[in-house]
Amino acid sequence: MDERKTFAACSAILLVVMAALAVSPVERGTWLMENAVVALFLATLWATRRWFRFSAGNYGLITLFLVLHEIGAHYTYSRVPYDAWARQLAGFSIDELFGWQRNQYDRLLHLLxxxxxxxxLRELCRRVAGLRGVWAGFFAFALILASSMIYELIEWGAAEVLGDGSDLFLGTQGDPWDAQKDMALALLGALMALALAALAAGRRTPDAGRRTLAAGR
Structure with a gap:
């Protein structure tokens, strides 16, 4: 499937998920705030689709993240019942298995x-900014860190404006270091993905070299 068809398919999937999870969310105000950024992001993708399209694989990664985000928006991140789902489907408690005392769905999404x-973002740096090699990965990594920081600042602003009504949106669950841990997990996730991508590229390069030599014989 080419980029144009993939973009259309991913957009359709995401819109269906958003519509389904817009029905009776746990807290409507929190759902609206969580979806404001998603709506802006989708509008930007649609407005620029004639000039820039991500590869099919990267559209899949973006869509997967946004679908998981929509689940968090529906339940509010601190109330996603993943542990209850695990008990029903697999007969065990994830929280008990790892000794967790808080709902960890928000931590998972910051890592992801x-x-x-x-x-x-690395593809964007390569094709729009013209960066190559390690520089594309470095600036993509920097964008992950910068956007994580900006989101935490947005949450801080929401807390100042909404006061006690911001608890569900913030999802700190009483952790004073929640913002720092969220940014650290995003950093770790980006490093993991870039390292795996580098390893995969390294495995492909020798194979490609061997095929080239074999073809020349």
Missing amino acids: YGVLLVLP
Whole structure:
């Protein structure tokens, strides 16, 4: 499937998920705030689709992250019932298995923010900014860190404006170091994805070299 068809398919999937999870969210105000950035992001992709399209694989990564985000927006991140789902489907508690005392869905999504979005950002750096090699990965990594910081500042602003009503949007669950841990997980996720991509590229390069030599014989 080419980039144009992939973009259309991913957009359709995401819109269906958003519509389904817009029905009776746990807290409507929080759902609206969580989806404001998603709506802006989708509008930007549609407005620029004639000039820039991500590769099919990167559209898949973006869509996966946004679908997981929509689940968090529907339940609010601190109330996603992943542990109840695990008990029903697999008969065990994830929280008890790892000794967790808080809902960890928000932590997972901050990690996946780095894992799933750093490669699309690297493609953007390569094709728009003309960066090559390690520089494309470095600037994609920097964009992950910068956007994570900006989001934490947005949450801080929301807390100042909304006061006690911001608890569900912030999802700190009483952790005073929540913002720092969220940014650290995004950093870790981005490093993991870039390292795996480098290893995969390294494995392909020798194979390609051997095929070239074999073809020349």
